[in-house]
Amino acid sequence: MRSFQKLLVLPLTLLLAMSSPAFAQQQHAVDPGAVAAAVAQHIATQDADRAAVRDALARPEVREIAARVGLDLARANAAVDTMTGADLERAASTARQVNDSLVGGASTIVISTTTILLVLLIIILVVLVAD
Numbered sequence: 001m002r003s004f005q006k007l008l009v010l011p012l013t014l015l016l017a018m019s020s021p022a023f024a025q026q027q028h029a030v031d032p033g034a035v036a037a038a039v040a041q042h043i044a045t046q047d048a049d050r051a052a053v054r055d056a057l058a059r060p061e062v063r064e065i066a067a068r069v070g071l072d073l074a075r076a077n078a079a080v081d082t083m084t085g086a087d088l089e090r091a092a093s094t095a096r097q098v099n100d101s102l103v104g105g106a107s108t109i110v111i112s113t114t115t116i117l118l119v120l121l122i123i124i125l126v127v128l129v130a131d
Contacts, residue, residue: 046084049092053080056095056120065117076124087127094120 056062057077066073083091097116 046088049088050080050083052092052099053083053088053095053120053124056098056117057124059098062098062117062120066121069118069121071121071125075128076121079124079128083124083127087123091120091123091127094123 054077057066057073057080063073066076080091094116098120101116
């Protein structure tokens with residue numbers, strides 16, 4: 001009986017020793033470097049979107065239209081920092097259209113540019129009211 005116990009205890013001890021966490025490999029479903037790169041890319045995209053909206057809000061044409069509709073641009077600029085997700089993407093897309101149409105110091109504003117400016121301001125206004 002003693003020899004049977006020795007034969008059983010020795011393999012079980014070796015099996016337990018081999019299954020310790022020291023021998024386990026840490027494997028992740030996604031590489032931590034890839035996750036960090038994706039997060040950094042997302043933050044960079046959001047920063048670029050916010051910059052585009054701020055550039056559009058800084059234009060004199062936008063200030064003029066905002067004054068006509070009674071929107072406080074200081075409050076709108078503050079709202080840009082809180083925008084995320086789809087709201088930020090929509091506002092940035094509209095702001096880029098504004099920036100592209102007014103690049104080079106265009107002195108005339110056509111109806112489509114005015115419409116784009118109004119849409120941008122309405123998006124920001126909706127975000128302000130939602131807060």
